Amino acid sequence: MNVTIIGAGYVGLTTGLALAYIGHDVCIVEKDNRKIELLKKGKSPIYEKGLEELLALVKKNVTFTETPEEKVPDSDVIIIAVGTPPLENGEADLSYVEKASEEVADCLQSGKSYTVVIKSTVPIGTNEKVSMQIKRRLKENNISCEVNMASNPEFLREGMALYDALYPDRIVVGAKSEKAIADLQQLYSPILQQTFTPPHFLQRPNGMKLPHFIVTDTTSAEMIKYAANAFLALKISFINEIAGLCEKVGADVVDVARGIGTDRRIGMSFLNAGIGWGGSCFPKDTSALVEFAKKIGYDMPIVSAARKVNYKMRKTPVEKLKNHFGSLNGRTIAVLGLAFKPNTDDIRESPAIDIIKAILAEGARVKACDPVAIENAKKALEKENVSFFEDPYESVEGADAVILATEWPQWANIDFERLASRMENRVFIDGRNYYEPEEIEKAGFTYMGVGR
Ligand SMILES: NC(=O)c1ccc[n+]([C@@H]2O[C@H](COP(=O)([O-])OP(=O)(O)OC[C@H]3O[C@@H](n4cnc5c(N)ncnc54)[C@H](O)[C@@H]3O)[C@@H](O)[C@H]2O)c1
Structure with missing residues (x-):
């Protein structure tokens, strides 16, 4: 398929190269000229295991540009993977997603059919809003084409990004349109079926189960991403709260974590006590979730407490x-x-x-x-x-x-x-x-x- 990705960050670049590797024609649009220059020279602008090796392997299937007009008009699937950083008030800043959506809308051509995917982590309701925004823009531009919207949240972990892109646990798609769901199923088919030959530097894990393909509505897909991050964040905060008590009474939280984590209902992962979580996702996503809920009059004391414990650590x-x-x-x-x-x-x-x-x-x-x-x-x-x-x-x-x-x-x-x-x-x-x-x-x- 012809795919355009907007944004060459941790998510966009990894997704783009993985999709090129499994056989799609990928164009990655990035407004930061420094990143484009590096990528054109075969260098990754971010440190992520395997990215540069993969870049060398997929050279023929991927192009890099600053201008969406280059490939968006002829794309089957357009994936928006720009940042959604936190605003001062803790809500997600949607200005990059909105700008990217407008830029995409301005490149669409009459008589064609496109699947537009939001991969960025966005608050509940954003897919609906962006869909309206694109429709409005097309009307203003006097363009009549079919736009099928889908939410396809990303779950990759930095440091393991490429591994997670090729060998995910699940792929979540939220869409009303059957065409969008079918397009994404086709796009990810080699990953869903694991039919590709693994790159020599990133072997398929032994005994890997095929990824789940979870289809739902856009609102639930948006919710899945926030709920997943909030749950992982609070699992760490939980063990950190227990760690604080361990210090007071002379218990060892490492043994306590082993003692509870070996219960299959709990599981060992995300039970390492420490100075807490950080990064570009858990802090901003838990904050965006709490702030979003507040706005509609809903209290989320568990997620708020997980944040409080984290910053105390x-x-x-x-x-x-x-x-x-x-x-x-x-x-x-x-x-x-x-x-x-x-x-x-x-x-x-x-x-x-x-x-x-x-x-x-x-x-x-x-x-x-x-x-x-x-x-x-x-x-x-x-x-x-x-x-x-x-x-x-x-x-x-x-x-x-x-x-x-x-x-x-x-x-x-x-x-x-x-x-x-x-x-x-x-x-x-x-x-x-x-x-x-x-x-x-x-x-x-x-x-x-x-x-x-
Ligand atoms: N980093 C992660 O581990 C991770 C994991 C899952 C989901 N996410 C989500 O994915 C989204 C992207 O995260 P990231 O870490 O890749 O962000 P990032 O900041 O690394 O990359 C975003 C890129 O988009 C570019 N960009 C912004 N507007 C653009 C435009 N209009 N046209 C072209 N390029 C544009 C920026 O220059 C930047 O290079 C966020 O919503 C984030 O929450 C991130």
């Missing part, structure tokens, strides 16, 4: 350090990890950034370390006095304490003796419960995890 590393040192004034603190989670360069709503700001506010210096997120973090911390390192051993030089904020896999076997030998004082705050406390204590550190 970010304060705990500095509280622990203040309890230990009395004051942080004049101290040097190393922060390992800037990305909101491992295997991504995304620092949007990363707990590490808030923690760094809180340390600086206490009058301490920060030495921050990350293998790939430094460039993005520098933009977020440009007014702050922070030095950056890619090497964890260099970052702890002369430090009084270390905070592990992101559990990068390359730090799994870090040499604690070597870290300790470079430090002024030996305090280790394991914000992700990533290490065995005994191992760290052996190197002479005072270890503080979360709920242990």
Whole structure:
């Protein structure tokens, strides 16, 4: 099929390359010229495992442009995957989706049939609104064509984006139009049936079950995305709330999580206590859900509480350090990890950034370390006095304490003796419960995890 994707971010680029890989002709429209230039040179503007390799493989099936007019008129399916960042008041900013929809509408041609898909995470009712907006625009432009709208929310995880695009648990489609549903079924058919040959660098998981194809109305599809993120966010906040109590009574939350997670009704995933969730989705989507509900007079105390617990967790590393040192004034603190989670360069709503700001506010210096997120973090911390390192051993030089904020896999076997030998004082705050406390204590550190 001929497919145009609007937006070459984490979602648009991954989806576009995955669709090109399974045999579609894909055009990716991106208004940021820097991203287009990089993509045309075969470079990925974001750090995401496998994207550059896939880019090289699908070169013949994919084009990149700044102008939607290039391919939208001849597309069967147009997928809008632009950002929906939070507004000051916590609601989702729909201006990018609205602008992209208008730009798409202006390219549609009379006598043709198009399926227009909203993949961006949008508040309940947005698909309806955008559909009306496109119809209005077509009328103004005096264009008569068939537009079938569909909501197709995305569930990929950053750091695993390509894997999730090729081997998803489910594909959700919300639409009134049979044609839109049929088009999306055809579009995703090689993924739904797993008939494609996996790329050599991203094998199909052993025993993979075929993805569910869940068809519903647009409102329910929009709701599914928010409900999924809210549930995952509150599962983490739940274990973090239990972790707080574990600290008070001397229980170990890691054992507690294993003890409850092995119950199949609960499940082990998303039960790792730590400094909480961040990123470009959970914070803004839980906030958008609560704010949307408020607007229609509905209270969501569970989701609100999950947010409250989450933001409290970010304060705990500095509280622990203040309890230990009395004051942080004049101290040097190393922060390992800037990305909101491992295997991504995304620092949007990363707990590490808030923690760094809180340390600086206490009058301490920060030495921050990350293998790939430094460039993005520098933009977020440009007014702050922070030095950056890619090497964890260099970052702890002369430090009084270390905070592990992101559990990068390359730090799994870090040499604690070597870290300790470079430090002024030996305090280790394991914000992700990533290490065995005994191992760290052996190197002479005072270890503080979360709920242990
Ligand atoms: N990042 C994730 O893990 C993830 C997962 C699931 C869903 N989502 C949702 O998907 C959407 C996109 O998220 P993202 O992380 O990919 O965002 P992003 O900010 O990484 O990318 C959005 C891209 O769209 C481009 N853009 C904006 N308006 C445009 C226009 N009119 N024409 C062309 N390009 C335009 C921007 O320049 C940017 O490159 C959001 O609604 C998000 O909530 C994100």
